Amino acid sequence: MLKASAARPLARLTNTYRVTYLRAICTRRSSFPAEGSTHLPDVTHDDLPIVSQDVGQVAIGWSTREWSRFHNIWLRDHCRCSKCFHSITKQRLFNTFDIPRDIAPIKVEAKANGLEVTWPSKELHVSVYPWSWLQRNSYDPPLKRPPEFTDKILWGSKIQQAPPTVVYEEIMADNDRGLYKWLLNIHEFGFSFVTGIPVTPEATEELAQRIGFIRETQYGKFWDFTSDLAKGDTAYTTLALGAHTDNTYFTDPCGLQLFHLLSHTDGSGGATLLVDGFYVASIMKELHPEAYMLLSSVPVPAHAAGEATCLYSPSPAAGYPVLGHDPVTGELTQVRWNNDDRSVMRHLAPDLVEKWYDAIRLWNGCLTSADSEHWVQLQPGTAVVVDNHRVLHGRSAFDGKRRMCGAYIGVDEYKSKLAVLREKFAPDAVVQAASAIPDTQVDGRSIWNPAL
């Protein structure tokens, strides 16, 4: 049951209390991948880095022991002067393939704003690269830097003591602060409750649209459904559903799912189940590293075939592993798991068949352990949003008549809105450091924005 105290918005707690409290109830934090070993000093006007030209590259000495090297072709290609980069559209304005392969600067200089490079050309052509931007983008070597965003907070069943919650009115307010708080909750925890919603599909749809476009699928755009099997999916029955992610049969499963129970009459049951897939994966990695490897490498095909007019399977047809990772950082980025939608495992190597079934048995064991499961009985007026790339959801069986509404939102729409609000409420350190350079910011967006 969702107790009154448990539903108290985290935002109302003081920050110190919130952090301490969360440390107590959350078992583990995701580790940010190590990126090199050095930690850089800030560049000050009195103590500029040493710059020098080397064969084919420019070397920057941040301190006596710490250097970065950038290839000439790389620097020229990343010029963000007004001739090379459109400050409004944030698009490249020149042809990379017009740059001579062996281009070399006429002059390199350390200036207060950053590295200044003068290029050979008929007209004067000078590039300036802010120091903090060069540190962030250093690739030889990659430099250790603080995470660009707050860590994700992994959770188990104890999250019930203080689940992330935001109030509807705050989210709908024009100043966007409540919306930012909501999206940060989703970023950190992979889910968030919203309380105080008018119990109508219209208000719920407006709530979903605060984040971005609703993603239309074979289930419709904004759903408003009961257990009448109107669509050929078990979601439209009264059956219990184990913890799963949605759309494993899509090439790009939806990013967020919002649902709001509008009414439940003449019956009981139908509790909502949430499980943090990243938390369960972190346990698997620690206790069963070989199984973790198989879950991360063996693709799993899936299908949606319950509607005569649709027959979905992902591309490529072999599907995707249960655990997806960032190919550069190795960070876990996506959980895809719906055992009911799984298709024929015809591509498994013979010697992996039993090992793979053992691996999913261990995975299922961790997913369904009491330590992982967060059960909540949703009430009309409280919606939940889950990050469908991280948190699995399910429900217990029920009887009576339930009316549920909700929507899918694409992962790119969600991340775009979060990036825009972050730009507004938590400006990036590089952007702030580079703000003294003229003509770099249009409508609040800098040409040194970390996404560009």
Ligand SMILES: [Zn+2]
């Ligand atoms: Zn330029």
